[in-house]
Amino acid sequence: MDYLLSGLLVEDTLADIANTLFWPLVISLGVRLRPLVVSHEEPVSGSLTSASPPASEPGGPGRE
Numbered sequence: 001m002d003y004l005l006s007g008l009l010v011e012d013t014l015a016d017i018a019n020t021l022f023w024p025l026v027i028s029l030g031v032r033l034r035p036l037v038v039s040h041e042e043p044v045s046g047s048l049t050s051a052s053p054p055a056s057e058p059g060g061p062g063r064e
Helices: 002-006 010-036
Strands: none
Touching: none
């Protein structure tokens, strides 16, 4: 909208380009580095990481 009223302002254009590149970079780095910050608490019982392996199918190995 400012472009329509005052024309091309180089300072504003450079600031817009810098913000357009800077903030997505910050957000993507934050999302990428987030898993690295993990607390060292014990997993809660019933979580997916402590699930038992699936039972073998009937007629599978070990069955006669």
